[in-house]
Amino acid sequence: MIKITEKEECHLVEIVDKGTLRLLSDLHIDSKHTDKKKVKKLLDEAKEAGSLICIFGDLLDVMGGKYDKRTLKGDIKKEHSEDNYLNCVIEDAATLLAPYVDNLFISAGNHEKEIDKRFELYLLEMLSDRIYRKTHKNLVWTKNYAGFIVVNAKSKTRKVQLSKTIFYNHGKDSNAVMTFGTLNIKRNSAIIDADVFVSGHIHTNFLVPVNRLSLSSRRKIKVTEQIHIQLGTAKETIGLDYFSAKKGFSPASTSFYDLTFELKNEGNSDSINMIEQRIKL
Numbered sequence: 104m105i106k107i108t109e110k111e112e113c114h115l116v117e118i119v120d121k122g123t124l125r126l127l128s129d130l131h132i133d134s135k136h137t138d139k140k141k142v143k144k145l146l147d148e149a150k151e152a153g154s155l156i157c158i159f160g161d162l163l164d165v166m167g168g169k170y171d172k173r174t175l176k177g178d179i180k181k182e183h184s185e186d187n188y189l190n191c192v193i194e195d196a197a198t199l200l201a202p203y204v205d206n207l208f209i210s211a212g213n214h215e216k217e218i219d220k221r222f223e224l225y226l227l228e229m230l231s232d233r234i235y236r237k238t239h240k241n242l243v244w245t246k247n248y249a250g251f252i253v254v255n256a257k258s259k260t261r262k263v264q265l266s267k268t269i270f271y272n273h274g275k276d277s278n279a280v281m282t283f284g285t286l287n288i289k290r291n292s293a294i295i296d297a298d299v300f301v302s303g304h305i306h307t308n309f310l311v312p313v314n315r316l317s318l319s320s321r322r323k324i325k326v327t328e329q330i331h332i333q334l335g336t337a338k339e340t341i342g343l344d345y346f347s348a349k350k351g352f353s354p355a356s357t358s359f360y361d362l363t364f365e366l367k368n369e370g371n372s373d374s375i376n377m378i379e380q381r382i383k384l
Contacts, residue, residue, distance in 0.1 A: 105155040107208050107243050113251040114208065114243070116155060119259050123363040125149040125156045125382070128212065128273065128303025129336035131164040132199060133192045135178055136338045139199065141384050145337075145359070146203050154361065156203060159303050159334065160212020160248065160273030163226065165192055168218075189218070193226070197233035200242075204234055208252075209244045212273040213304065216248060248273050251297065256366045256375050265375050267364060270297035274304020283307045288331045298377070299362065300331045308335035308356035310379055330379065334359050337384055357384035 105122040108115050116124070127145065131137050149156045165171075167179035168188055183191045200207065211219070215226045231242040249272035257264045275287070284305050291300050292313045311331045319325050335356035363378040 116254045118256045121365040123154040128159040128334040129161040131338040134164040201237045268297040269299040271301045303334040306336040306355040308358040
């Protein structure tokens with residue numbers, strides 16, 4: 104079982120020999136355009152495999168509030184059309200996620216942050232409290248939009264421990280109609296020193312490795328690989344609604360990734376092998 108804990112300014116993931124992180128974002132689970140059965144299948148598969156489920160923002164849609172101009176009345180689910188709209192959404196989300204609390208890490212996206220800003224509260228804290236009432240277990244979450252995760256891999260039989268670093272940022276700017284967000288890869292690789300860069304927000308999907316040169320501690324030139332992962336969405340839209348058509352958005356990409364870290368020993372050298380697998384909703 105993989106465990107994630109908060110440590111100082113980052114989160115720490117502990118793996119013994121081998122472990123997998125299921126990387127998700129933009130599930131928008133309260134949206135009419137999200138099939139919760141498909142989302143539950145993603146979560147069930149990860150739990151059964153003992154994977155850590157990371158949801159990097161926009162777990163919730165929450166655009167149906169009284170003064171929110173981002174949605175139409177017809178887009179609000181009937182069960183959420185109550186005076187206590189946010190409480191209804193949080194209760195449904197807690198019911199869905201409670202069985203996976205031991206496997207979950209959730210960070211904030213722009214949809215959560217908009218509510219935080221308007222109502223001066225942390226929406227994910229409300230969700231965490233509701234899940235605790237149901238399970239008496241603490242959800243690992245953060246109010247942060249971006250941050251670091253350190254993955255420590257230990258050997259079960261040998262005294263060896265190696266680590267990899269993940270940087271997540273829910274996403275910046277709006278949907279990149281022509282470039283699909285690929286222009287951000289060079290910018291991000293110049294700014295962020297991490298083995299993996301994960302983002303969401305623009306509802307498209309790709310994985311691009313970037314090789315970088317550096318000097319080792321013994322002053323030998325080495326090539327290191329930084330992997331850039333753009334996550335899709337569970338909010339299935341085809342780009343023909345008024346807002347999407349006006350902006351020229353493409354149909355949403357409903358793909359995510361499993362990222363497996365495996366401690367390897369070849370001769371006298373230990374390393375962490377990273378294996379990426381694309382997951383279709």
